[in-house]
Amino acid sequence: MRRGAGPVLAGLAAVAGLAVALEMAVAAGLIGGFVVAPPTAIAGAMPKLLFEEGVGRAFLVTFASTFSASALAALVGIPAGYLLYRHAWLGRAYENWIAALFSAPLILLYPMFLVIFGRSPAVCVAMGFLVGVIPVILKTREGFLGARPVLVNVARSFGAGEAEILRKVLLPAARPAIFTGLRLCLIYAMINVVGIEFLANLGGLGFLVGEMFDRYDIPAMYAALICLVLTSTLFYALTGRAERWLGGR
Amino acid sequence: MPLRVAGVSKTFAASDGASVQALDDVSLEVRDGEFVSLIGPSGCGKSTLFQIIGGLLQGDRGTVAVDGNALNGSRRDIGMVFQEESTFPWRTVLDNVAFPLELAGLGKAEREERARRFVRLVGLDGFERKFPDELSGGMRQRTAIARTLAFEPRILLMDEPFASLDEQTRILLGDKILQIWRELKQTTLLITHNITEAVQLSDRVAVMTYRPGRIKRIVEIDLPRPRSSEIIASAEFGRYVGLLWQDLREEASRGMADAERTTA
Ligand SMILES: Nc1ncnc2c1ncn2[C@@H]1O[C@H](COP(=O)(O)OP(=O)(O)OP(=O)(O)O)[C@@H](O)[C@H]1O
């Protein structure tokens, strides 16, 4: 389906507009230049980040940690969600516990992971996995539960077996919900990965933001933050691609 | 006899511990190439019988046999069209219709070619690449019918396929169904609560009682074939409608009284 360039341009225009407004606000002294760097200064700090501070490497570290955490979460969470759907008893027993875990501030567990894994990216992956797997489980179960029984009956009336029903009816019906779960997973995983990089000085973009802040290089800190935003945008685009590739619309 | 339903009964356990007897000793036969309608008031057990005949639900007693053989696991015998919206929203019209052929293991080219034939048969040519949410309710239901026809079942079994459609669309689709039925000579059992539809389409109409559902009587519709919807204006047609309504009125009022009692 063709979407046209209009919405993309409108989005970019809004970002540019905000940047100009911010620039003028700082120039006019409405916002202190010590807390907020003007966009021109942020742009000016980019080359330094790129060539001196190794933002490319930092990006790769954060990207790899978040991606591994999310991939693991999908690998575990989708089958787990299916089990909670398939065995209603399991679903009733554990859904509330898992949902409760979702709202718990799990990031506070990071010292424990530091003890288990040592100071390595494995801590970030484990932490990202732990928070990311929860929405995948919950949304997958929800997606399967939302599959209309008549569609299963249609397949059955044509002689489909359980495996075919799963592959050709339940999974496609649950696909939008599963991808919602995966998007949430990426968001939560990335927040936690970056948070721990920041807190435990584990490298990656989170560490870089903290480092720039410690040096009180405010423009560079914002530039690093923008790299973070771009990373999450990239993840968002990738899930959209994956969903369409799997036959979604 | 292509389809023979004998002595089928079914009782459901309701959630409050009470039980609902949906079907009581239902027997019915459909002859080769015949079009039979089963008509009854809402809640009389029509969909329950539909599921039992289709093999999706187990009856408590009784048998369903196709060509003298009791229904078994192999499911080439009965093709079902469901009461609710049942197209796969993530598949195009063509892929929906090709679904049973895909399950049968046909290659892409062959199943698309075959599916196209049935898409054309229900008058949806030009819409092959559309998704269900781009179609009207009537077109979606025609897609579902084409999908079941593509399965090429021995018997076509439909449960109120037009229930959610407006009267005009319903009558026109009735014409379409008759045209397809002439072309395929498909043995058909149509479940409905619409008297006009039953008379318009059928060779025989079986009237069901309100809960527990039984066959109250069977009316031969002796109207000339081929028929078109224009027949609705004839006096003969009106006479059949009146006759069936007399039978149904009593059952429908019982159903309504029952509904009022439970909601009161
Ligand atoms: N799975 C079930 N569990 C319990 N009761 C059921 C179940 N399915 C149907 N019933 C009951 O059996 C009766 C017959 O239901 P059924 O759906 O067969 O009626 P119907 O004739 O198809 O009605 P309608 O014309 O409204 O579609 C109803 O009273 C219904 O509440």
Ligand SMILES: [Mg+2]
């Ligand atoms: Mg029904």
